[in-house]
Amino acid sequence: MRDVAIIGFAQTPxxxxxxxxNEVEMxxxxxxxxxxxxKVTKDDIGFTVSGSTDYLxxxxxxxxxxLDGVGPWPPIQESHVEMDGAFALYEAWVKLQLGDVDCAxxxxxxxxxxxxxxxxxxxxxxxxxxxxxxxxxxSLAAMQARVGLxxxxxxxxxxxxxxxxxxxxxxxxxxxxxxWDRSVExxxxxxxxxxxxxRSDCPPISDGAAAVIIAAGDVARDHCERPAWIRGIDHRIxxxxxxxxxxxxxxxxxxxxEKAGVGAGGFDIAELHAPFTHQELILRAALGLGDEVAVNPxxxxxxxxxxxxxxxxxxxxxxxRIIDGTAGRAVAHCTSGPCLQQNLVAVLExxx
Amino acid sequence: xxxxxxxxxxxxxxxxxYPFKRTTGPVVxxxxxxxxxxxxxxxxxxxxxxxxxxxxxxxxTGEDLxxxxxxxxxxxxxxxxxxxxxxxxxxxxxxxxxxxxxxDGADTALLxxxxxxxxxxxxxxMKVEPVWAEEREGSITDITCWTAVAG
Amino acid sequence: MTEILLPARLxxxxxxxxxRTPASIQYSYTPGQASSRYLKGIxxxxxxxxxxxxxxxxxxxxxxxxxxxxxxxxxxxxxGDRGTLVSFCVVNVSFHGGTQEIPYTTGNILLDGSxxxxxxLIQECPVDQVRIGMRLEAVWVDDADLGPxxxxxxxxxxxDEPDLDVHIPGEDRPLWLxxxxxxx
Numbered sequence: 230m231r232d233v234a235i236i237g238f239a240q241t242p243x244x245x246x247x248x249x250x251n252e253v254e255m256x257x258x259x260x261x262x263x264x265x266x267x268k269v270t271k272d273d274i275g276f277t278v279s280g281s282t283d284y285l286x287x288x289x290x291x292x293x294x295x296l297d298g299v300g301p302w303p304p305i306q307e308s309h310v311e312m313d314g315a316f317a318l319y320e321a322w323v324k325l326q327l328g329d330v331d332c333a334x335x336x337x338x339x340x341x342x343x344x345x346x347x348x349x350x351x352x353x354x355x356x357x358x359x360x361x362x363x364x365x366x367x368s369l370a371a372m373q374a375r376v377g378l379x380x381x382x383x384x385x386x387x388x389x390x391x392x393x394x395x396x397x398x399x400x401x402x403x404x405x406x407x408x409w410d411r412s413v414e415x416x417x418x419x420x421x422x423x424x425x426x427x428r429s430d431c432p433p434i435s436d437g438a439a440a441v442i443i444a445a446g447d448v449a450r451d452h453c454e455r456p457a458w459i460r461g462i463d464h465r466i467x468x469x470x471x472x473x474x475x476x477x478x479x480x481x482x483x484x485x486x487e488k489a490g491v492g493a494g495g496f497d498i499a500e501l502h503a504p505f506t507h508q509e510l511i512l513r514a515a516l517g518l519g520d521e522v523a524v525n526p527x528x529x530x531x532x533x534x535x536x537x538x539x540x541x542x543x544x545x546x547x548x549x550r551i552i553d554g555t556a557g558r559a560v561a562h563c564t565s566g567p568c569l570q571q572n573l574v575a576v577l578e579x580x581x
Numbered sequence: 582x583x584x585x586x587x588x589x590x591x592x593x594x595x596x597x598x599y600p601f602k603r604t605t606g607p608v609v610x611x612x613x614x615x616x617x618x619x620x621x622x623x624x625x626x627x628x629x630x631x632x633x634x635x636x637x638x639x640x641x642t643g644e645d646l647x648x649x650x651x652x653x654x655x656x657x658x659x660x661x662x663x664x665x666x667x668x669x670x671x672x673x674x675x676x677x678x679x680x681x682x683x684x685d686g687a688d689t690a691l692l693x694x695x696x697x698x699x700x701x702x703x704x705x706x707m708k709v710e711p712v713w714a715e716e717r718e719g720s721i722t723d724i725t726c727w728t729a730v731a732g
Numbered sequence: 733m734t735e736i737l738l739p740a741r742l743x744x745x746x747x748x749x750x751x752r753t754p755a756s757i758q759y760s761y762t763p764g765q766a767s768s769r770y771l772k773g774i775x776x777x778x779x780x781x782x783x784x785x786x787x788x789x790x791x792x793x794x795x796x797x798x799x800x801x802x803x804x805x806x807x808x809x810x811x812g813d814r815g816t817l818v819s820f821c822v823v824n825v826s827f828h829g830g831t832q833e834i835p836y837t838t839g840n841i842l843l844d845g846s847x848x849x850x851x852x853l854i855q856e857c858p859v860d861q862v863r864i865g866m867r868l869e870a871v872w873v874d875d876a877d878l879g880p881x882x883x884x885x886x887x888x889x890x891x892d893e894p895d896l897d898v899h900i901p902g903e904d905r906p907l908w909l910x911x912x913x914x915x916x
Contacts, residue, residue, distance in 0.1 A: 589768060589769075590762055590763070590764060590768040591762070591763060591767075591768045591880055592760050592761060593761050594759070594760060594761070595758075595760070595761040596756060596757070596759070597756070597757050597759065598754070598755070598756045599753075599754065599756075600754050601752070601753050601754070601755075602750050602751070602752050603751055603752075603753055604749065605748055605750055607736045607747070608736060610747050610748045610749055611742055611747070613748040614742055614745060614746075614747050614748040615741070615742060617748060620741065622739065645734045647734055647737055649737060649738050649742065651741065719748035719751060720751050720752075720753075
């Protein structure tokens with residue numbers, strides 16, 4: 230295995246609506262910023278890979294247009310995943326393991342504002358037996374929350390604590406969208422929107438983008454004083470049919486965590502991609518993270534949820550704290566699909 | 582296109598349509614055929630569990646599955662979510678529950694909308710039965726919704 | 733294929749083999765700043781491209797980025813509504829939504845001052861006389877019908893000017909698979 234590290238991260242401020250810019254216009258400042266952060270030029274980058282979905286803004290092959298933002302001519306080595314940018318990072322990590330490329334640019338972006346996000350996301354479900362019913366993400370997550378609540382895996386108070394802490398942490402994050410200080414009691418006093426979920430249990434709808442640069446070995450050391458080394462990374466998936474799964478737990482997150490080396494512990498922080506409050510609780514249990522680990526110091530997906538970039542932001546936020554020396558060891562996580570169906574887990578670490 | 586009142590960009594309404602016609606294969610086809618005929622089927626997994634909706638392969642072992650069996654149509658709610666404000670594409674036009682429903686004789690659950698009238702009428706473990714569309718064509722929407730089994 | 737065992741009630745009925753799953757989603761589309769400027773220009777009979785800086789390539793229509801430099805195209809450049817045909821095809825089949833009588837010609841037209849050809853209809857010229865290098869001009873709709881849409885240009889028609897030598901992309905920079913440069 231080659232040593233590979235995250236050496237730069239940049240993101241847009243995440244907002245409810247970014248009506249003035251198309252996707253490439255939204256993305257370009259982030260690309261410039263991430264190259265500056267990692268002290269690399271366009272010519273240093275041997276592989277470029279992005280994560281997005283055309284369904285969000287309803288523009289077919291929009292990922293080809295955003296590619297103009299990286300300067301793809303003369304032809305570059307490039308790839309795209311119809312997944313969160315964190316899965317693009319996973320592909321880039323594999324590419325660097327092959328040995329012929331030393332530095333890769335990864336970006337993810339999502340403009341959810343042009344379309345009805347809940348209708349759009351239902352298109353990823355089983356096309357025969359589920360998608361024709363148009364169930365929304367909040368309802369699917371609410372059914373998952375009920376399994377956990379009635380199974381006594383967690384309580385509404387614990388969910389409200391996640392909601393409260395996430396938005397309070399976001400007060401220190403200028404890029405976050407939902408930043409507020411409300412108590413558990415205030416949150417529990419809210420009427421549910423889709424029982425048992427309250428509005429505060431749900432993520433905001435966001436427009437935004439993020440980019441990360443990874444590099445191998447000495448290239449990483451040359452460009453970054455304290456690279457965030459990827460010590461382990463693994464991706465697992467649960468069955469597609471919701472009725473086949475025990476929604477109260479996440480076997481794929483547990484297994485991915487085991488394979489990535491989460492069991493060794495010693496983490497200062499964890500950036501978990503949990504769009505709904507109860508999903509953080511399910512993930513903490515699956516990954517075996519104790520109270521000593523600060524979860525989502527950035528505010529997490531509950532404070533900003535640019536679909537297709539939210540997971541990459543988790544990787545970037547975790548890595549940035551290692552790069553700037555405020556954390557030594559971190560868990561980074563990304564999910565995809567309904568109710569935590571797919572899970573990508575990485576262990577990041579700085580060198581002393 | 583019209584001017585954006587808040588800035589210097591244009592906006593325009595855009596409708597994207599996906600008029601797909603999908604091939605079902607024999608297993609999904611059997612499930613949809615049964616819906617058209619007004620009943621439910623599942624398939625026996627390699628460990629003998631009955632999976633609904635049926636899959637072509639065992640989701641745990643990957644083995645081909647072949648034995649389609651009748652289940653339900655009544656079933657048990659295994660979890661649910663109460664929708665207070667149904668959207669325009671919701672299957673029920675008043676507050677209702679999305680639920681996972683395990684048909685009698687099956688070991689897994691399928692997604693359905695339960696028209697229970699009020700949240701107080703919903704409970705995990707309640708018995709429900711499908712309400713069949715009058716004209717059925719072999720689609721999951723042949724079940725318009727589910728309702729509580731009387732008594 | 734594996735034999736599927738069906739319960740008795742399914743054995744004598746016509747099997748479902750396909751299902752229609754139509755989906756329609758409504759969006760509010762925003763083309764962004766660069767394309768908005770371009771479309772607003774069209775509504776005033778102006779064709780406005782964009783470039784990164786003087787000397788950089790002029791893109792029409794602009795999307796906001798220069799794919800060669802990977803930088804934002806922040807400078808607006810008005811280009812001509814006359815140009816040179818760099819490629820074309822003769823369409824002999826009707827496409828869904830098409831309103832043109834067939835056969836007709838669709839051309840790639842490099843407008844004067846632009847570095848990126850646009851695609852548009854070529855009319856007022858028999859299809860067998862269309863050729864690479866011919867000079868063309870835009871035929872705009874009446875003032876009252878002008879709007880921020882490419883339909884403000886009805887089509888392009890021949891100009892009474894000598895043909896130009898057309899630069900074929902790649903001819904001075906052969907990126908063929910067996911070229912030395914490509915295999916470096």
